[in-house]
Amino acid sequence: MDNVLEAPPLEESLSGNAIKLRKRLLRNVGQAIADFNMIEDGDTVLVCCSGGKDSYTLLTLLMALRERAPVDFRIIAMNLDQKQPGFPAEVLPAYFESIGVEYRIVTEDTYSIVKEKVPEGKTTCALCSRLRRGIIYRTARELGATKIALGHHREDLLETLFLNMFFGGKIKAMPPKLQSDNGEHIVIRPLAYCAEADVARFARAMDYPIIPCNLCGTQENAQRKQIKALLADWERNFPGRIESLATALQNVVPSHLADGNLFNFKTLDRGAVNGDGDLVFDEEAATTIASPVTETIRWMSRGVEQ
Known part of the structure; x- marks a missing residue:
């Protein structure tokens, strides 16, 4: 989209704080849609709804933005009923009908497949995700x-970044826009x-009928939960760190990493001019970079020593 989508009129039922929060979320979503050209005229957008806070919020915001979008697009909400024991199959259809959105409920017994293939106590997320996809x-x-x-939010992107760095040896996150492997779909x-x-906070204000995912059971030691706790701890001790990390995803400097596929180090010569500059020994830059992270580094060092 050429322009950032504007927020539509707000529901009178929301409190003042909830209205401000909704405006901020709408602004953020509109900006993301514009920055990455996520939705175009004539699109049919399949909104995946699990019954969790994120997908409910996503559906609400997209429906609201559609009212004033500079382009025309169709929304279809989708829920996958994976036949988990006790899953309240009536909740989402009733909700979709109450808000007047077109929807599709797909029923597939992936639960039995996951329980059969994954040993007891092991993380089920990987297989469940592949089947669901x-x-x-x-x-x-x-x-x-x-x-x-x-419905992946900012922290989901960052958690994936650290998961890939710590456990996969890659600097790779969740992109805001992705082409499927076969080139057929845009996510x-x-x-x-x-x-x-x-x-x-917005989900609580909206009082969505949240459906918990019980397929995973108690997997407190799952790697993603460890990363989530780490990032939350950083943000508590040093407010603003998460925002800075998110900004870093859009400010990549290939010449200051070590991937020869992104930057040709082999042909680097004394006469070459690198537009990114060499900030390693630049006193002003070093001071600017170091000042906001010095305490974080010290704090992390203490944690390692302990």
């Missing part, structure tokens, strides 16, 4: 959806600029 792609194809919208994450805390 395949079904979502199939449904998008059946419905003629041109975009698939997922978008309109909440990419939205803080998880804002999404959680």
Whole structure:
């Protein structure tokens, strides 16, 4: 989109604080849509709704933005009923009908497959995610959806970045916009600029009928939960760190990393001029860079020593 989407009129039922929060979320989503050209005229957007706070919020904001969007697009909400024991299958259809959104409920017993294939006590997320992704792609194809919208927020992107660095040896996160491996689908994450805390507060204000995911059981030691706790601890001790990390995802300097596929180090010569500059020995730059992170480094060092 050429322009950032503007927020539509706000519901009178929300409190003053909730209205301000909604405005901020709408602004962030509109900015993300504009920055990455997520939604175009004539798109059919399949919004994946799990019954959690993130997907409820995503659906609400996209429906609101559609009212004043500079382009025309269709929204179809989708829920995958994975046949988990005790899953309240009536909740989401009733909610979708109450807000007047077009929807599709897909029923597939992935629960039995996951429980059969994954040993007791092991993390089920990877297999569950792969199965779910395949079904979502199939449904998008059946419905003629041109975009698939997922409810991943800012912290989800950062958690994935650190998971890949710590456990995968890659500097790789969740992109706000992604092409599927076969090139057939475009996946978008309109909440990419939205803080998880804002999404959680908005979900409470909206009083969504939240459906917990019980498939995973208690996996407190799962790697993603460890990373989530680490980032939350950083933010508590040093407010602003999460925002800085999120900004860093959009400020990559290939010449100051070590990937020869991104920057040709082999042909680097004394006569070459690098537009990114060499800030390693620049006193002013070093001071600017060091000042906001010095305490973080000291704090992390203490943690390692302990």
